Structure formats: C-alpha cells, structure tokens
Amino acid sequence: MTTATTERIGHYEITALLGSGGNGRVHAARDTMLGREVAIKSLRPELMNDTSFLDRFRAEASSLARLNHPNIATLFALQPEGSNLYMIMELVRGRTLESVLQQRGGPLPVQECLAIVAQVADGLAYAHSMGVIHRDIKPSNLMITDDGRVKIMDFGIARVAGSQRLTRDGSIIGTLAYIAPEQLRGSPGDERSDLYSLAIVVYEMLSGAPPFAADTDYDLIQAHVNTKPQRLIPKVPGLSVKAEGAILQALAKKPEQRFPTVRAFSDALGATSLRAEATGVIQNYTRLIANPSDGGSKTIAPQPLPAPGPMGRLRAAVEAAWQRFKAMPIELRGLAIGGVAAVVVAGVVVVDSFRGPTPAPTPRTDTAHAPSERRGPTGNATTGNAASNAARIENMYFDRNTRPATTAATTTETKVATAPPAMTSAELRTAMGEAMERRDYSRAYELASRLAETGNAEALYTLGFLLEKGEGVGQSFVSAAYKYRQAAEKDLAKAQWRLGNLYYTGKGFGAPDYKEARAWYLKAAQQGVAEAQYNLGVIFENGQGIDPDRNAARYWYDLAAAQGNARARQALEALGGASR
Structure with a gap:
C-alpha cells in the first residue's frame, strides 16, 4: 500500500516533508514529467477508512478545482494511489502570516497590513464570486511568499454554494479565535462570515493581538457574540478614522450590519488602492526587518508629527468628527444626524452648524453628504440632541472602557440633551413617504434606516433607491443591490425589478449578469410590473444570456404594451405584432 511517506507517488518524486498534523501531511515533490516542483497533501493512512475525513478531503479538492487565482494556492490534480488519495498542488514557498507576526513580536505597519489585505481581499472576492466560502480565514492559512505575494491556503472546511453539507445543521465550523458569531450559532456562514474573520486578522495585524481574548472557550464564544471590540486608534499610530470605522463595521455582530462584500470592505479600508504595488510594499518591509542597516533589530513606525497649536487642534477635531461620521455604516448615519455638532477643544464647547471639510476628489462611495442643517426626527431643526446621538453611536461601536475621557463641558452638554421622540412603524412609514414626496x-x-431595522420591505427598497441614485447619501451600487435584494426576497416587486436592472447593467457587480437579471425580472413580471415585462422582451429578443427567442420576446412585449408601456408597443410593432 502506498503511503504519504513513500519516495514516489505516481510520477511525483518526494523531496521533503514540509509539515504534518493530526489529520495529514504535506510533502514537497518534483513532477518528473513536467520538471516542476509541487506540494502533495495527503491524509494520514489511518484516516482513509473514516468517510467523514475522506469526504472533507474530496470536498477541499472540489472547492480548489473551481478556483484559479494568483492569491489562492492552485490545485493541479487529485490523484489516487493505492488506497490513499493525494492532492497535487502549487508549491508555495514562504511563511505564514502567523509566523511573521510571531517573528515581529508586535503589530505590523499600517501600509504593510493594507498591502496584505489588498491581496487577501482579491482572492476571497474571487472565491466568493465562484460560490466558495472559505470559513477558516486566519493567519496560519495566509502564506506570504518571498516575492511579496499572499496566498490563501487550506480550503478544508470551505463550503460551495449549492453543494451537499458535510456537517449537520447547528455544527460549529471554524477556528474559535477568528470565527463569526453566526457560525457559532450553527449557521453555515456566507461571504460576510469570511469578512468578519478577515477583520479579526486585520485587527491582530494592526494591534498585535486579536480583538477578543479569554481564558476559556466559553468566554471566547461569549466575547464574539456580545463584546464590542476596543478602539484601535489610541494604540495604532498612523491609522485613519475611516479605516478604523471600516474595521469595526466589519466586526459587527450581525452579518447585515457588515459590508456586503469583502471588496467593499477593502475599498473602505483603503487597501484596494494599494493593490498594484502590494507585493513591492511587502517585499520592502520584509527586507527592512530582515536586513536593517545598522545590523540590529529594527522597528518600523511612523515618525510623530509636531504637536498642533490651538487652531490646529480645532481643525483636527472638526476633521475627525467629519471622518468619524463618514466612516459609520450607512444604515446608522441617520442616528447621528439630529442637530448641530458639539466639538470640545481645550475645554471650550464650540456649538454651531457646520459642513464637513471639503474632501480630496475621490470616486463616490458610501459617504453621506453633509448638509448645513440637519433635521431631527420630528422634521424640525434641533440643537439639543447632537450629543446624545453621538453618545448612542459611540456606545454601539466601542467598548466604553476604552472611550477617551471627556471634559466637564461635554458631560454637561450630554446631560441636557434629550433623546428623539419614539415613532411607531406606521408613523415612520408615513413620514418616510412624505419626505420622499417633498424630495427631502x-x-x-434617516427615516428609512430606522424603519428598515424592523425588516420593512418598503423601507429597504427606499434605502436601495436612495443609495442607487446618490440622494441623501453617497452613491453606492453595491449597497443599493444589497438593500434591493433584502426587499426583493420579501417579494416586493419593484425591488425585484430594480435589482434586475443592476444585474443587467453590471452596476455594483463588475460586469452584467443576464442570467440573474432575467431571474429577478421574471419575478417582478409575474407580479405585473410592466417595465420588467419589457426588459424580459429585450433579453429574449437580443439573446442576452440565453438563446434568442422572438416569440418569447413578443409575449413579454405584448403583456407590457397592454399596460400602456410605450417602449414595449414600439418593440412589438418592430417584431411584427403580438406573439402567435
């Protein structure tokens, strides 16, 4: 019987044992037919009779077989040999991120961290687009090569969308220090679960330790589910408020409060813009650490800036307040809008209506506009509840034990602030509709964000519409699609139609997806949405994602024209009349 310790497996010549664990081994080998180095992964022989281990091994190979990306270790073949099974893979030479962190003995510089995240996000976003969820993102599964590339390793517990589950419902899958709260509750997890795990890794790279630590597994589970992460800015020099906000949003306890995609997180973090130079950045930092000019150990850290004067502190405080607002999750910004901002600088409370500083020109993202006057929940301009709103947002995202101490003036302002009056769901619906009618x-x-917390489909649709159009909030097709989908899954026909439009144009998805567009158009068309019926006619007439079918096109044009859709009537006439 051939085992993983023999000197030859098929035409692969074993050259070294790279590592071994409780479940298997990894060897370096030489492909004697192609003359290249490979890695060979195998189960321990005694586990080959255990169907659960064997099924997982095959599932990992199946997951990897779907993927071909420079930031994911490539699978070349799954080779049976005797009674064993071997994965023939790309040989990745380098060190795991875990070993890098151990060697450094502390946090990584912000730029190096972003360069790593840029590559991991690229690989994960691709895997997710192929329907593969990793479910075990952690430093030991991220390999950093000698030329600065990052490779995602070990898809052993990955899940492929639509595939048979290898774990029973309610099973916990993942590594406890990096697992998402929903996985702890037994959910199989989705791409937002991978996002949470990546955010834990980012937090650890920047601070030197994961956000949650405990003496027992039970306490660690409770921390993931209930404890708010401590702020990073006080202990991470050079980290922007926006980047901190992105990390904390990605660590939200509920998946729907995180970014909808890993790509959106990378964008907000500022990592995506570093993608083209990421390998060079990592190489440079590695070179500086390995070969410091003075021959000794060297710590890389930003140089401190001179202390600002009083006006500089004022400008910095206003800028920080504005950046904090922009960095908040878009669903929660409305809670911070309720009146005039109170800024405390050197013990003086400056109360005034202000517009945030003009940002440098950047592509439009989930960035809220800053109107000169914010309106409270009653629709009237307010001045008393700004501090209380700020306190509510602060409490949502940060551990109160790490919040910076406030001055007496701030405390006084908070005490006199009053909470906004509560509104029923019916009142919120009415007020939201009235605000839309008057184009406020x-x-x-703000009202839709509050109402959407109840799961109201109309509110979710309204959020999607405003995000798509960039009205009242920064334009974001990705977030718009997410909100439309939430409403569409509640069977709201107009949300199904608009989601179909985003898939058809590719806005928020990178490229058109006619199959998805057709599926959502069909749902809306079956509920009588004339525009969706017309869109289906176009798809069938042009053969977009499907074979052209003029009769089907006539059928849908005919239905839309019967409802008075002028474009459908013209298209129908061009095709020679109704379907026969």
Whole structure:
C-alpha cells in the first residue's frame, strides 16, 4: 500500500516533508514529467477508512478545482494511489502570516497590513464570486511568499454554494479565535462570515493581538457574540478614522450590519488602492526587518508629527468628527444626524452648524453628504440632541472602557440633551413617504434606516433607491443591490425589478449578469410590473444570456404594451405584432 511517506507517488518524486498534523501531511515533490516542483497533501493512512475525513478531503479538492487565482494556492490534480488519495498542488514557498507576526513580536505597519489585505481581499472576492466560502480565514492559512505575494491556503472546511453539507445543521465550523458569531450559532456562514474573520486578522495585524481574548472557550464564544471590540486608534499610530470605522463595521455582530462584500470592505479600508504595488510594499518591509542597516533589530513606525497649536487642534477635531461620521455604516448615519455638532477643544464647547471639510476628489462611495442643517426626527431643526446621538453611536461601536475621557463641558452638554421622540412603524412609514414626496432625501434616508431595522420591505427598497441614485447619501451600487435584494426576497416587486436592472447593467457587480437579471425580472413580471415585462422582451429578443427567442420576446412585449408601456408597443410593432 502506498503511503504519504513513500519516495514516489505516481510520477511525483518526494523531496521533503514540509509539515504534518493530526489529520495529514504535506510533502514537497518534483513532477518528473513536467520538471516542476509541487506540494502533495495527503491524509494520514489511518484516516482513509473514516468517510467523514475522506469526504472533507474530496470536498477541499472540489472547492480548489473551481478556483484559479494568483492569491489562492492552485490545485493541479487529485490523484489516487493505492488506497490513499493525494492532492497535487502549487508549491508555495514562504511563511505564514502567523509566523511573521510571531517573528515581529508586535503589530505590523499600517501600509504593510493594507498591502496584505489588498491581496487577501482579491482572492476571497474571487472565491466568493465562484460560490466558495472559505470559513477558516486566519493567519496560519495566509502564506506570504518571498516575492511579496499572499496566498490563501487550506480550503478544508470551505463550503460551495449549492453543494451537499458535510456537517449537520447547528455544527460549529471554524477556528474559535477568528470565527463569526453566526457560525457559532450553527449557521453555515456566507461571504460576510469570511469578512468578519478577515477583520479579526486585520485587527491582530494592526494591534498585535486579536480583538477578543479569554481564558476559556466559553468566554471566547461569549466575547464574539456580545463584546464590542476596543478602539484601535489610541494604540495604532498612523491609522485613519475611516479605516478604523471600516474595521469595526466589519466586526459587527450581525452579518447585515457588515459590508456586503469583502471588496467593499477593502475599498473602505483603503487597501484596494494599494493593490498594484502590494507585493513591492511587502517585499520592502520584509527586507527592512530582515536586513536593517545598522545590523540590529529594527522597528518600523511612523515618525510623530509636531504637536498642533490651538487652531490646529480645532481643525483636527472638526476633521475627525467629519471622518468619524463618514466612516459609520450607512444604515446608522441617520442616528447621528439630529442637530448641530458639539466639538470640545481645550475645554471650550464650540456649538454651531457646520459642513464637513471639503474632501480630496475621490470616486463616490458610501459617504453621506453633509448638509448645513440637519433635521431631527420630528422634521424640525434641533440643537439639543447632537450629543446624545453621538453618545448612542459611540456606545454601539466601542467598548466604553476604552472611550477617551471627556471634559466637564461635554458631560454637561450630554446631560441636557434629550433623546428623539419614539415613532411607531406606521408613523415612520408615513413620514418616510412624505419626505420622499417633498424630495427631502436626507430625511427620507434617516427615516428609512430606522424603519428598515424592523425588516420593512418598503423601507429597504427606499434605502436601495436612495443609495442607487446618490440622494441623501453617497452613491453606492453595491449597497443599493444589497438593500434591493433584502426587499426583493420579501417579494416586493419593484425591488425585484430594480435589482434586475443592476444585474443587467453590471452596476455594483463588475460586469452584467443576464442570467440573474432575467431571474429577478421574471419575478417582478409575474407580479405585473410592466417595465420588467419589457426588459424580459429585450433579453429574449437580443439573446442576452440565453438563446434568442422572438416569440418569447413578443409575449413579454405584448403583456407590457397592454399596460400602456410605450417602449414595449414600439418593440412589438418592430417584431411584427403580438406573439402567435
């Protein structure tokens, strides 16, 4: 019987044992037919009779076989030999991120961290687009090569969308220090679960330790589910408020409060913009650490800036407040809008209506506009509840034990602030509709955000519409699609139609997806949405994602024209009349 310790497996010549664990081994080998180095992964022989281990091994190979990306270790073949099974893989030479962190003995510089995240996000986003969820993102599964590339390793517990589950419902899958709260509750997890795990890794790279630590597994589970992460800025020099906000949003306890995709997180973090130079950045930092100019150990850290004067502190405080607002999750910004901002600088409370500083020109993202006057939940301009709103947002995202101490003036301001009056769901619906009618989109977004917390489909649709159009909030097709999908899954026909439009144009998805567009158009068309019926006619007439079918096109044009859709009537006439 051939085992993983023999000197030859098929035409692969074993050259070294790279590592072994409780479940298997990895050997370096030479492909004697192609003359290249490979890695060979195998189960321990005694586990080959255990169907659960064997099924997982085959599932990992199946997951990897779907993927071909420079930031994911490539599978060349799954080779049976005797009674064993071997994965023939790309040989990745380098060190795991775990070993890098151990060697450094502390946090990584911000730029190096972003360069790593840029590559991991690229690989994960691709895997997710192929329907593969990793479910075990952690430093030991991220390999950093000698030329600065990052490779995602070990898809052993990955899940492929639509595939048979290898674990029973309610099973916990993943590594406890990096696992998402929903996985702890037994959910199989989705791409937002991988996002949470990546955010844990990012937090650890920047601070030197994961956000949650405990003496027992039970306490660690409770921390994931209930404990808010401590702030990073006080202990990470050079980290922007926006980047901190992105990390904390990605660590939200509920998946729907995180970014909808890993790509959106990378964008918000500022990592994506570093993608083209990421390998060079990692190489440079590695070279500096390995070969410091003075021959001794060297710590890389940003140089401190001179202390600002009083006006500099004022400008910095206003800028920080604005950046904090922009970095908040878009669903929660409305809670921070309720009146005039209170800024405390050197013990003086400056109360005034202000517009945030003009940002440098950047592509439009989930960035809220800053109107000169914010309106409270009653629709009237307010001045008393700004501090209380700020306190509510602060409490949502940060551990109160790490919040910076406030001055007496701030405390006084907070005490006199009053909470906004509660509104029933019916009142919120009415007020939201009225705000949309009078085109007060900032107010509509605030009300829709509050109502959407109840799962109201109309509110979710309104959020999607405002995000798509960039009215009352920064334009974001990705977030718009997410909100439309939530409403569409509640069978709201107009949300199904608009989601179909985003898939058809590719806005928020990178490229058109006619199959998805057709599926959502069909749902809306079956509920009588004339525009969706017309869109289906176009798809069938042009053969977009499907074979051209003029009769099907006539059928849908005919239905839409019967409802008065002028474009459908013209298209129908061009095809020679109704379907026969």
